Amino acid sequence: MRKTLAVTALVVAVPLLAACTENKDSSDGAADGGDARALTVESSDDACTVSAGEAPAGTLTFDVTNTGSQVTEFYLLGEDGLRIVSEVENIGPNLNREMTVNAPAGKYFTACKPGMKGEGIRADFTVTESDEAPEVTADEQQLIDQAVANYAAYVQDQSDQLLIKTTEFTDLYKSGDDEGARALYADARTHWERIETVAESFGDLDPMMDAREADLEPGQKWTGWHLIEKDLWPQRAENYTPLTPEERATYADDLLANTQTLDDRVQDLTYTIDQIANGSRGLLEEVATGKVTGEEEYWSRTDLWDFQANVDGARVGYEGLKPILEQKDPELATELDTRFADLQALLDEQREGDGFKTYDQLTPDQVKQLSDAVNALSEPLSQLTASVLS
Numbered sequence: 001m002r003k004t005l006a007v008t009a010l011v012v013a014v015p016l017l018a019a020c021t022e023n024k025d026s027s028d029g030a031a032d033g034g035d036a037r038a039l040t041v042e043s044s045d046d047a048c049t050v051s052a053g054e055a056p057a058g059t060l061t062f063d064v065t066n067t068g069s070q071v072t073e074f075y076l077l078g079e080d081g082l083r084i085v086s087e088v089e090n091i092g093p094n095l096n097r098e099m100t101v102n103a104p105a106g107k108y109f110t111a112c113k114p115g116m117k118g119e120g121i122r123a124d125f126t127v128t129e130s131d132e133a134p135e136v137t138a139d140e141q142q143l144i145d146q147a148v149a150n151y152a153a154y155v156q157d158q159s160d161q162l163l164i165k166t167t168e169f170t171d172l173y174k175s176g177d178d179e180g181a182r183a184l185y186a187d188a189r190t191h192w193e194r195i196e197t198v199a200e201s202f203g204d205l206d207p208m209m210d211a212r213e214a215d216l217e218p219g220q221k222w223t224g225w226h227l228i229e230k231d232l233w234p235q236r237a238e239n240y241t242p243l244t245p246e247e248r249a250t251y252a253d254d255l256l257a258n259t260q261t262l263d264d265r266v267q268d269l270t271y272t273i274d275q276i277a278n279g280s281r282g283l284l285e286e287v288a289t290g291k292v293t294g295e296e297e298y299w300s301r302t303d304l305w306d307f308q309a310n311v312d313g314a315r316v317g318y319e320g321l322k323p324i325l326e327q328k329d330p331e332l333a334t335e336l337d338t339r340f341a342d343l344q345a346l347l348d349e350q351r352e353g354d355g356f357k358t359y360d361q362l363t364p365d366q367v368k369q370l371s372d373a374v375n376a377l378s379e380p381l382s383q384l385t386a387s388v389l390s
């Protein structure tokens with residue numbers, strides 16, 4: 001986790017950054033001169049320029065180019081400024097990425113986030129009513145309904161298991177059983193990592209539960225998993241003062257309360273196939289930006305558990321959509337099957353007992369092999385959303 005989207009769960013007005021933000025008037029035309037659903041985004045260090053301020057409902061494509069000096073992200077946010085409808089991350093300088101999303105009519109925000117910190121440079125965005133919805137056959141709708149139902153059940157199951165394991169973990173931690181808490185830490189985190197992109201869509205919960213110390217904003221209070229992780233594995237910290245029993249109880253209870261809130265929220269969530277596809281892509285991006293680099297679990301070195309869990313979640317999302325993809329783009333389905341299998345084979349080589357080797361046991365060559373396999377999977381996985389919506 002590296003996001004620090006600082007928002008609250010209440011529907012409140014979100015202050016915009018005092019920076020150059022421009023969504024061009026829709027009369028300027030679409031990005032390619034004809035398709036009003038194809039938009040371009042230019043993200044610089046201090047501006048976020050979208051080629052139009054509105055588009056008709058349907059499948060929208062945002063082609064995001066980073067003209068700045070920092071790695072950036074682009075978001076489509078719901079009307080409350082809190083809900084992440086879709087996102088594309090880790091766009092380096094002079095690079096571009098596409099984001100495809102099926103957006104119904106309504107009010108939204110677009111947001112670029114130079115440096116991948118803060119609330120982002122935001123502007124209003126409107127999706128207008130349209131009667132040009134693509135036709136869906138009865139057979140295809142049945143596949144869509146099944147994929148959505150299966151994914152919802154999967155998220156609910158993982159959230160339920162997360163709540164159970166977090167309860168056990170916080171009880172051990174509060175009682176002073178550090179050995180027991182350390183033994184359960186990676187296993188409990190697995191259930192978070194499998195549904196990380198869903199959890200991140202709640203912008204208020206994610207920074208409170210999964211913020212890393214290195215990613216804290218100035219003045220941001222540190223809470224959640226990684227604060228407790230540091231207290232359990234302080235060996236790499238300089239001049240560390242252990243938390244008192246009272247502090248342990250405070251932070252443990254806070255983590256458990258937020259986990260309960262997350263579990264309550266996901267029970268009523270509904271999904272669309274583009275959300276599932278984008279979530280799979282997002283989980284692979286989490287691997288690329290945190291797990292394969294060893295930055296996520298800095299203190300415990302349990303990054304490979306997180307790595308596997310992100311891959312699990314991405315694979316489950318893809319496999320739910322695979323029957324649809326096999327009808328629309330069978331070659332892409334075959335390639336994704338191969339790439340997932342190749343990556344899993346490399347991960348299996350690092351297993352040790354019921355878990356994995358710690359990250360510090362990996363050689364540079366092993367890290368590179370894993371990184372190359374993630375990159376090889378990421379490229380075809382980035383095509384999944386557009387393919388299932390075509």
